[in-house]
Amino acid sequence: MDTKLKKYKNIKSNKVLINILVIIILLVSSLGVVKSYKNIDNTKIDENCLNKKEVATYFTRNYYNLYWNMKKNTEGIHNPSELFLNEKDIDIYLKDIDLTVKKDDVKNDFNRAFFEHEDGFDSNEIIKYNVYNKLNKKTYANEDKDLKYIREYDLDKKNNNKINELKQKYLLFATVDFNNNGEATIKSLHGADKNNYQELENYNNTINSEITSDNYFNKYSDDYMKYSLSPIKDTVITIGITKNDAKTVFKNIYTYEYSDYLSNIISGSKIDSYRQIVGYSVSIMIIFAILGLILPNSIRNNILGMDKITKIPIEILFIIASIILSFFIAFNPVIFVNSTIEDILKYELLNVLPITNGISEIIIVIINLLYWMLLFAMLFMLGIYIRNMLFSKEDRKTIFRSSIIVKLIKWMKKQIKAFLNWINKLDLKDGREKLILSCLAINFILIVICSIMWGFGIILAVIYTIVLYKLIKKKTAKVFDDYDKLEKITKDIADGDFKEISDEDLGIFNPIKENLQNIKVGFSNAVNEEVKSQKMKTELITNVSHDLKTPLTSIITYVDLLKKEDITEEERKKYLETIEKKSNRLKFLIEDLFEVSKATSGNITMNPMKVDVVSLIKQTIVELEDKLNASHLKIKTDFPSEKVILELDNMRTFRIFSNLISNISKYSMPYTRVYISVKKEEETTEIEFKNISAEELNCNVENLTERFVRGDKSRNTEGSGLGLAIVKSFTELQGGKINISSDGDLFKVNLTFKNK
Known part of the structure; x- marks a missing residue:
């Protein structure tokens, strides 16, 4: 944090120094022009000038x-x-x-x-x-x-x-x-x-x-x-x-x-002096414009707020530039210099402001310096702006993105596209669309007829208006009647009456009636889900209590046994081993609970990196080889010959594979084969684990990813019931999907991750 702050301060300090340097250069250049005014003061009329x-x-x-x-x-x-x-x-x-x-x-x-x-x-x-x-x-x-x-x-x-x-x-x-x-x-x-x-x-x-x-x-x-x-x-x-x-x-x-x-x-000699000043000032302007064109990228946009000016719409900049240009046309350098030399500016200031002659001369010098500084700065900024447009792809994008005309063109293209899309989707078989288009066509024809029939057209327009009024009134009455029926249905639902909704035709309100029917079905489903959720919460509390209470009870029991004085040393060692085993089980259970709680709440930081999932699975199998051998399981793999690299959190992905293979070692039928495959598609990579369950799966396998849900309803096997919950959370946090299914005693877990 301190490094970033220090870097930011250095950038800001350099930016200030660069701007100060540019202002000094502009000021010195302007002083040079103002100083050259003396050449005009020293010119004299040629008394032989009319001898031509x-x-x-x-x-x-x-x-x-x-x-x-x-x-x-x-x-x-x-x-x-x-x-x-x-x-x-x-x-x-x-x-x-x-x-x-x-x-x-x-x-x-x-x-x-x-x-x-x-x-x-x-x-x-x-x-x-x-x-x-x-x-x-x-x-x-x-x-x-x-x-x-x-x-x-x-x-x-x-x-x-x-x-x-x-x-x-x-x-x-x-x-x-x-x-x-x-x-x-x-x-x-x-x-x-x-x-x-x-x-x-x-x-x-x-x-x-x-x-x-x-x-x-x-x-x-x-x-x-x-x-x-x-x-x-x-x-x-x-x-x-x-x-x-x-x-x-x-x-x-x-x-x-x-x-x-x-x-x-x-005034030929005086004009020559003016031309010298104009030539001198134009040369300086050209130098500033060239300087703006050749400045390096690192400092170009840090000068005179060019980083912000680039983001202003080019149309607004054009208007501002036109106003400034109009000012310089009205007060061009020759007129401005002449007004200064001939004391015209001085007289104007003395007439407008209550100042002394000395103060007016100081103000005139300042005005002249600001005049030339603004003129030179404009050419300098113009050079930078042109450089940004011609040579900086990023700045060019910024300029065009901020353009009002570009935005307008994009908006028009969007509207045209929407209109063409509407035309493409227009279904003339649809009664409503057909009716609307027919009404518009008839209305257009009648308006044209009324327009070309002069006096008689007025009478026809009156008749047309009366007929149109009758038709609209009839249609409106039907709409209001259908609306009243719809309002009654919504009132019944609001009062909790979920009886079957009538199939009566409600005209234009039929889609709303269908939505209300869907609301009824959806509400019933929501109630069922809520009941299911409450039931699972009850089971969760029961399971947590059981899984925490069992090892804790054992620990308390063996502690009481250790307090007896008549136990042998061999029994003491046996009790201590049991206490240690139950303590570790309690520790792992609490750690798993804490891990899955963080994952579920999103309070966990993922560290994605390039991971070879095939190599990681092989590593996990090696580390859990003792458990697999103890369960007399034989691993069959189907991996691609090349590496399968994905952007994943290495530690959490290892935990996913470890939990799945650990579950396989616990719940698989001994002396069976376990199949693990990795298949890379164009956009996704699918990892599949298959094993034969030792016990009959007497639960909904889709619920196994819920916390404390286990296939072993008697809960005799060791396990926290959090393994698959952790697998699901870590998989989804990495943008993957998990699918659990069974076919008889065949238990399958499919993990799907995006390749990019």
């Missing part, structure tokens, strides 16, 4: 939208088709189209397509714009002061403090002048090379000067309808991005809704 052809393309894509909004606000134009389509273009579009299409249809389709393709930044406060109408001198802008000055001033002039101030303020500005022919010229450009922004002047030769429609005309053609936009005329467009606005985009790249395209360009 892609940025020029981005601005060009918005020309027509700005031009349209300027015309709408300064000249009152209502539809884009008035500005970008002319009659000649419309005639070209209609050339190959069905003549039922009108010009207004083309204009409406163009307007719809233009608004669908509209991709402007006129509502974006980060991009400053100023669109000037040279015809009416009006402006459409979200920044009028600075961009107006830039539009009107010639940058080639030197030593202008205002322009120098604007160059310091703006990361980029550009002014493009469109003449009355639609030709564009870059008047001013700061923050980019003109060669990279050449597309600003070639805007009308790009894909941005076309829009595509697949709506109205798809009924006439499988092709898309492409509309070419008329050039921008008599307009000056000035665009600018201040350094402060660019820094705002840079700072809030993952938390503020700006153009992804422009944000990626402005």
Whole structure:
């Protein structure tokens, strides 16, 4: 017990140490990620970041939208088709189209397509714009002061403090002048090379000067309808991005809704820093997942409660994992890190909790550590779980056994099997089954008829209901009448009246009536058994008294004789031998009684082991050879050539064979043969003892296994009457069976044991 307790404590101690080590590794890994946040803090905006052809393309894509909004606000134009389509273009579009299409249809389709393709930044406060109408001198802008000055001033002039101030303020500005022919010229450009922004002047030769429609005309053609936009005329467009606005985009790249395209360009260096952290954290996650896959079996399930997690249904684990995954999608590492660096988490904590600035910083560090530890732990546990499913047969069985879907499938298979079994056993010759199925079939047909007959079906349903009510009422009355008769029978039995039960038909209660008849017979048998039991108890007491009293009386008598002074030494020795003999008999009798009492009550421990029953029988014969020779008996054996090995208690089995052979030596007719055979079948081994009885068997041989029951009714032979009782108890305790029978004077005992 102490060894097991010590072993248990060692296992528990090792489990705690392993978990502490894993938590330390998770904590150190998380500290490494949190420490790498400094790389993002140290990144700075590149003031030459907008000097790219892609940025020029981005601005060009918005020309027509700005031009349209300027015309709408300064000249009152209502539809884009008035500005970008002319009659000649419309005639070209209609050339190959069905003549039922009108010009207004083309204009409406163009307007719809233009608004669908509209991709402007006129509502974006980060991009400053100023669109000037040279015809009416009006402006459409979200920044009028600075961009107006830039539009009107010639940058080639030197030593202008205002322009120098604007160059310091703006990361980029550009002014493009469109003449009355639609030709564009870059008047001013700061923050980019003109060669990279050449597309600003070639805007009308790009894909941005076309829009595509697949709506109205798809009924006439499988092709898309492409509309070419008329050039921008008599307009000056000035665009600018201040350094402060660019820094705002840079700072809030993952938390503020700006153009992804422009944000990626402005914040390229910061994005690279984020990518480094993501790459670093992903590498750690992969390492933890691989570690979970390669851990040895001895410690794998002792980590982070994996032994209990494995037993949770996989469906529930999937739901929990989905919830956690949703959390990490909503608060992905980039957003989480950005919220930490930009003090968004800090402000939220200060608004919610009454804490100081210093305490909030400590809490934020703890939150970040827990965030990464949870993420790494999930990948680590996922690796262990996958390892359990793929490589551990026992864990895989546990996982599948706990699965709700597997349990549901098993339940469904069981129900289907039960249904098929019911179908197989369905006896259409049985009146009840036939009646039920017939009623259901008729009911189904009538319901179908009522359903398909609409209004008349309602009348038919009423008639059907009335008829059904009459039939049910009649059947119910019969059932209640039969029930009353059955209740009277049960009341008579309860009152002790066991007269013959009537053969009257009770319908569905006939099986219960038959059971009551069986109860009557069974009760009578039980009374007979009780009488028999009481009689055997009386005989038991009588036999015990006799078998204990006889040797005890002899002992007392010879003790009294020893007290006499006039006895000779030879007589004294004779009396002492008799006392010793009777004492030993009394001792053996008490030991047998104690042994059979323990066996009967089950208060005995069996020690099964591999026993060669043939060898054990031979050993028993050798040990009892003197008794057999004294009775002039000859043993004939029939044993298999090979060993017969059974799982038995060696000591108790020897006692079984010893008692049987001892009984044979006592009660067999002298000068006869005794037959002992062992026969091994496929599943059982049968051991048989046969002998010729010296006295006539004037009792029921089946009762010989009862305590103190002997074939010698006069009880003159030595014996406790417990030998066969012990044989029976020890045989049954080892899963065997004993059968005693006689054929005239031939007495047989059969022992049967299972081979496995």
